[in-house]
Amino acid sequence: MPKPDNDLLQRFLFEQSDIRGEIVSLQDSYQAVLANHKHPASYLTTTVNTLLGEFLSAAALLSATLKFDGIITLQAKPKIPGPLELIMADCTRHNNLRAVARLHEHNPADERQCNFRELLEGGFLVITIDPAKGERYQSVIAIEHDSLSDCLNTYFQQSEQLPTRIWLAADGDRASGLLLQALPIQLQSLEQRSELWQHVSLLADTLKADEQLALGHDAQLHRLFHQEALQLFEPTALQFSCSCSRTRTANMLVSLGREEVDAILEEQTSIDISCEFCHYVYRFSPAQAAQLFINTPPTLH
Numbered sequence: 001m002p003k004p005d006n007d008l009l010q011r012f013l014f015e016q017s018d019i020r021g022e023i024v025s026l027q028d029s030y031q032a033v034l035a036n037h038k039h040p041a042s043y044l045t046t047t048v049n050t051l052l053g054e055f056l057s058a059a060a061l062l063s064a065t066l067k068f069d070g071i072i073t074l075q076a077k078p079k080i081p082g083p084l085e086l087i088m089a090d091c092t093r094h095n096n097l098r099a100v101a102r103l104h105e106h107n108p109a110d111e112r113q114c115n116f117r118e119l120l121e122g123g124f125l126v127i128t129i130d131p132a133k134g135e136r137y138q139s140v141i142a143i144e145h146d147s148l149s150d151c152l153n154t155y156f157q158q159s160e161q162l163p164t165r166i167w168l169a170a171d172g173d174r175a176s177g178l179l180l181q182a183l184p185i186q187l188q189s190l191e192q193r194s195e196l197w198q199h200v201s202l203l204a205d206t207l208k209a210d211e212q213l214a215l216g217h218d219a220q221l222h223r224l225f226h227q228e229a230l231q232l233f234e235p236t237a238l239q240f241s242c243s244c245s246r247t248r249t250a251n252m253l254v255s256l257g258r259e260e261v262d263a264i265l266e267e268q269t270s271i272d273i274s275c276e277f278c279h280y281v282y283r284f285s286p287a288q289a290a291q292l293f294i295n296t297p298p299t300l301h
């Protein structure tokens with residue numbers, strides 16, 4: 001069997017049509033994210049690790065639809081904090097991926113396996129597009145479906161953007177995803193595009209999660225679309241990389257306010273802030289912390 005692709009994002013086009021696709025496979029970047037997850041072993045570890053893979057794949061696929069430099073973030077929270085408080089992934093236009101899930105202490109009596117909807121009951125999935133230049137844009141989606149892909153597909157269907165569909169798979173070892181998107185009419189009539197859209201969407205619906213995880217991009221696309229003329233572009237590499245920095249951490253401390261920072265320093269000899277995504281520790285001595293507020297007016301109460 002041909003080997004699956006690793007940490008690659010690849011675009012394809014149905015020739016002479018206004019439909020394109022993206023396909024992604026993650027392994028090392030996904031494993032780097034899971035290795036950074038130091039939450040205690042939980043009955044939900046398998047479920048959450050699978051969800052993290054799906055979030056990473058979705059962020060990578062959606063980043064490929066951005067027309068500008070920026071970052072796309074998918075974040076989901078339940079209405080009432082349960083065992084899973086938050087899950088999020090982001091991907092930059094330069095293919096830097098990261099993700100995190102916050103798990104709560106739980107009562108062993110409550111242990112039961114839950115799917116995406118049950119874990120995030122009544123909550124929202126927020127997609128944020130943060131361009132390097134310009135205003136950030138957010139879409140808020142109610143979590144009413146059992147899987148992240150169903151949730152995203154319903155949103156694509158209801159929003160007025162270009163017809164888009166997504167198929168996601170992850171198993172704690174590998175993650176993969178497929179995205180189809182109809183482009184503005186250029187080469188086909190609207191009717192021709194709709195007909196082809198129906199056809200290729202139905203074919204993609206036959207793709208099984210284990211095929212997504214076991215097959216390379218060529219093999220997956222051949223399996224689905226061997227009767228279509230397809231152009232597959234060169235893949236681009238994806239990697240785990242965290243966008244945290246000392247400056248951002250310092251800004252966060254400034255936003256906490258001087259009083260709060262002073263209160264922490266009364267109890268500790270320094271302020272240590274660990275990045276939730278990569279666990280890098282940013283340390284601020286009392287002098288460094290004081291320096292942050294030199295040009296900042298004190299917080300008023």
Ligand SMILES: [Zn+2]
Nearest residue numbers: 242244275278
């Ligand atoms: Zn970091």
